[in-house]
Amino acid sequence: MRIGILTSGGDCPGINATIRGVGKTAMNYYGMEVMGIHSGFQGLLTKDVELFTEKSLSGLLNLGGTILGTSREKPFKKNATGPDINKVEIIRNNIAELGLDCIVCIGGNGTQKTAAKFAAIGVNVVSVPKTIDNDIWGTDFSFGFDSAVHIATDAIDRLHSTASSHKRVMVIEVMGHKAGWIALYSGMAGGGDVILVPEIPYSVANVRETIMNRLKKGKPYSIIVVAEGIPTEGGRRAGEFIAKEIERETGIETRETVLGYIQRGGSPTPFDRNLSTRMGGHATELIANGQFGRMIALNGNEISSIPLEEVAGRLKLVTEEHDLVVQGRKMGICFG
CATH class of the missing domain: 3.40.50.460 (Phosphofructokinase domain)
Known part of the structure; x- marks a missing residue:
């Protein structure tokens, strides 16, 4: 198999560790080819890609930012006449021409929504939640938050x-x-x-x-x-x-x-490095098993996955019942 990896939306600590987790697992354990896609979904529009090697993935674990670069490109974004169908078709054709069997999308809420839309039209995708805000629905924590x-x-x-x-x-x-x-x-x-x-x-x-x-x-x-x-x-x-x-x-x-x-900015914490590594490895496992259209999630201490269609368009928000809020109020902390 040949898989592609892209990072989209804002940068945050742990992206490179996730790329490393996906890539090394794919190459060393499953014998896959791994292609890096530059500048998010923009790279799929222009076929701005590189074939990864073991050397490409060295030194990434503690490196901040993203070696692939990122963008805010949203192929399904509506304009005055509706979604730009041309962009979507260009990406589908480029995925086929590049021989990619699956795209790993690393990103926040916008990326999850875009990934879900690609999954709905038959593109093989697996996503990994990335945000410092920790507001992606369906996972207890996203890497970048702890950092x-x-x-x-x-x-x-x-x-x-x-x-x-x-x-x-x-x-x-x-x-x-x-x-x-x-x-x-x-x-x-x-x-x-x-x-x-x-x-x-x-x-x-x-x-x-x-x-x-x-x-x-x-x-x-x-x-x-x-x-x-x-x-x-x-x-x-x-x-x-x-x-x-x-x-x-x-x-x-x-x-x-x-x-x-x-x-x-900066290096991810040890917690985020390990979470990124685990999530990246599990993403590759899903691909090897043909389980597409899913987002990796942390529930308790277990890494699992949920359908992308359940994630898209939903936010995980703080509630007044959260134990930190409840305990804080008992201690005299004001929450407004």
Whole structure:
């Protein structure tokens, strides 16, 4: 068999480890040929590919980013006249001309949706969930999330000393447009006093009350962790809005820090390296067994897979019943 691997959407730690997991398993165990597809689905439009060798896959385990490059190309995206059928047909023809028996699609929610659409028209695909936001439905964790949480937690740890020294409120904005998983996990791990996520409504009055109660208890500084996707007024950034509102409401000097793309760069954590390796290996196993149209998933400690049609268009969001939220509230942490 000959398989192709592509990476699509945003970069994140662990992509290269996944490419390595797929490629080495395919070549060493199953005797497959492995082709790397550059720039996501754009590479399938232009046949921008390379045939991998053992040497191609060396040194990837701890390398950030993606050696294949990525793009936001969405072949099924609708324009004024509907989906660009021409792009889809070009890709189908190129897959046949390249002799590819299956495409491994590594990516986030958009990639899963595109992969599901290709599967629906008969293209052999297997996908691997990739996102720092951890919002892909059907898997407990996606690789990249643990690395992002590690970076955010380290930043929160460092802000504690500055907040304490200057008796300030420090607001740290982390990634998460629709899902607040990074804010929740890093906020809890970093000892945040207030954690605001898009899924749980908040009021500035409740946040102010939490900070003032801490002040009455002899705690002159507070740490607020906010996801970038929380609702704000006037289209302002989450961190900026909360910082200004808190300073106005409390009179306490307040500063914001925006982590931004730092959360997506650098080497993956050991957890993400191992998760990527396991997911990549399982993807190759599915291909060898002819099980196409599926996404790899982590459930508990077991690697399994689910139909792509169940994943497409769905998000995994934080709920108020999540045990970290429940436990945090018992400890006096404000969630809004």
